[in-house]
Amino acid sequence: MKRILPLLILAGLVCVSALVAVQTVMAQDAITKLAPEAFGKLTRPAAVFVHDKHNEKAKLEDCVVCHHGGKDGVIDRTASTEGTPCSECHKVKPAGKATSLQRAYHKQCIDCHRTKGKGPVACGQCHKR
Numbered sequence: 001m002k003r004i005l006p007l008l009i010l011a012g013l014v015c016v017s018a019l020v021a022v023q024t025v026m027a028q029d030a031i032t033k034l035a036p037e038a039f040g041k042l043t044r045p046a047a048v049f050v051h052d053k054h055n056e057k058a059k060l061e062d063c064v065v066c067h068h069g070g071k072d073g074v075i076d077r078t079a080s081t082e083g084t085p086c087s088e089c090h091k092v093k094p095a096g097k098a099t100s101l102q103r104a105y106h107k108q109c110i111d112c113h114r115t116k117g118k119g120p121v122a123c124g125q126c127h128k129r
């Protein structure tokens, strides 16, 4: 028992810090619009995106379709990164030919709407007043 106790305490601490980490990330079911702080003051009304309702309607069950991973300029379409904001990897003004934050959103959202022939592709349909 004397040997196990410190391990139990350690396990407890790990659980508590994991819970805190989860809470500091915004829950996806609360997302209705996208206005990442990285842009500073937006020039357009924040884009409409009701996260859970959108993905249900569009039948997107696999999170990695949007939340991909990658590093050093190479995308990893199998590594799921939900919980990590796009701005963590896509800069507003990136160096070289990396995908900028605005292009990352536009390309991901609009490409899929075009491919599926469903979902908005005109500015005012997403950037709604």
Ligand code: HEC
Pocket (backbone or CB within 6 Å): 025, 026, 027, 028, 031, 034, 036, 051, 055, 060, 061, 062, 063, 064, 065, 066, 067, 082, 083, 084, 085, 086, 087
């Ligand atoms: C159609 C694309 C899409 C799909 C599919 C998707 N998400 Fe998201 N999700 C987003 C976008 C866009 C954001 C906002 C990201 C940002 O702020 O940079 C987001 C935000 C989040 C956040 C808030 C933290 C963050 O990243 O800012 C969580 C948590 C999350 N999603 C979880 C999930 C989970 C779990 C799934 C799968 C069940 C999923 N998402 C599927 C697009 C998607």
Ligand code: HEC
Pocket (backbone or CB within 6 Å): 066, 067, 068, 069, 070, 071, 072, 073, 074, 075, 076, 081, 084, 085, 086, 087, 088, 089, 090, 097, 098, 099, 100, 103, 104, 105, 107, 108
């Ligand atoms: C962990 C890092 C990481 C996160 C988080 C991430 N990306 Fe990426 N993404 C990359 C890398 C690396 C590339 C390839 C290099 C480049 O194009 O800048 C890439 C490429 C892209 C591309 C161009 C390739 C393609 O699929 O057409 C788009 C669009 C894109 N990301 C959108 C997004 C969106 C939207 C989000 C948030 C929902 C996001 N990314 C989150 C790392 C990330």
Ligand code: HEC
Pocket (backbone or CB within 6 Å): 047, 048, 049, 050, 053, 054, 057, 058, 060, 065, 066, 105, 108, 109, 110, 112, 113, 116, 118, 119, 120, 125, 126
């Ligand atoms: C992988 C495909 C895919 C991606 C990525 C995607 N969408 Fe969609 N979206 C759809 C489909 C399919 C519909 C139509 C759903 C229906 O009505 O049947 C849709 C519909 C919408 C609608 C109409 C209202 C609604 O909620 O149904 C809005 C607004 C929208 N998308 C915004 C976005 C934004 C903003 C992004 C990027 C952050 C995005 N979408 C990324 C597939 C996608």
Ligand code: HEC
Pocket (backbone or CB within 6 Å): 034, 035, 036, 039, 041, 042, 043, 044, 045, 046, 047, 102, 105, 106, 109, 110, 113, 120, 121, 122, 123, 124, 125, 126, 127
């Ligand atoms: C499918 C939805 C969608 C469409 C269509 C779309 N956007 Fe966006 N746009 C976004 C998302 C998502 C972002 C990132 C979050 C935000 O800024 O609200 C964004 C960001 C931006 C930004 C950078 C942030 C800011 O407000 O300064 C500009 C500028 C912009 N879009 C202009 C346009 C213009 C112009 C068009 C039409 C040619 C357009 N967008 C069409 C979804 C869309």
